[in-house]
Amino acid sequence: MGDVKRRYDASRRREQAAENRARILAAARESFEVRGYGGTTIAEIARTAGVAAETVYATFRNKPTLLYRAWDIAVGGDEQDVHLLERPELQAVFAEPDLPTRLRLFAAVNTVVMRRTAGLRLAVETAAESEPAVAVFLEGIDAARFAAMGVHALRAKETGQLAVSEEECRDVLFAMTDGTLWRTLVVRQGWSDDRYATWLGTLWATTLAAP
Structure with missing residues (x-):
């Protein structure tokens, strides 16, 4: 039972991380388009995505990385490489x-x-x-x-x-x-x-x- 629970917990953490990532990217793209790059802040992205600012930094490090990744997804339509x-x-x-x-x-x-x-x-x-x-x-x-x-x-x-x-x-x-x-x-x-x-x-x- 312990192994099953650990696998379940790990799977749920991965799902949560993917959901957070998607929300962060969607919020970043919206903010870049509405407020511009200079008017966009990590704090605002975090609030819109419903996560802590630390989660945004941990996932994407900084605002330029968010811009680059948001662009890649906009071009391709999804996160597939x-x-x-x-x-x-x-x-x-x-x-x-x-x-x-x-x-x-x-x-x-x-x-x-x-x-x-x-x-x-x-x-x-x-x-x-x-x-x-x-x-x-x-x-x-x-x-x-x-x-x-x-x-x-x-x-x-x-x-x-x-x-x-x-x-x-x-x-x-x-x-x-x-x-x-x-x-x-x-x-x-x-x-x-x-x-x-x-x-x-x-x-x-x-x-x-x-x-």
Whole structure:
């Protein structure tokens, strides 16, 4: 009975730790988006998450680590350590042989990612103006996105259906996937995500794919 109880207690502690971690990350993301990086405090995150500030420090050490982890989850949609390009939704995009259709599928996936990341991205951009560590983080975000768009462009070229150079395809995709366009049309102008995804997919398909 003692071994069973110890296993139960250990399992419950792991579950509690995972629940605390999820609440902390959700609270951190909300605070970064609403208050900005500079206006966010560990104490406020702890209060929102319903844990002690010491628990936040013990789990994530500091505010920059919370920002980095919140970003990773926003991009991927969960805490799994799987690169976005390796996730099923992007693998399905790459599996589509018709390039116009593929670009429309990618626009739909990207719109979902923008819904998760655009607000946090804006907080990162704002903080980068005064926080050197966040500026370096932003450079890393964009470097990773540039590399990912390079993969999309290369795979598009391999279809033989690309109407522009691989480099131009990469640059166009990179320029249109940082969240600015989504915020302008969806947040400011009131477009629905469906309308945005359809418009973006049509734009990519007609300008990047050969007729």
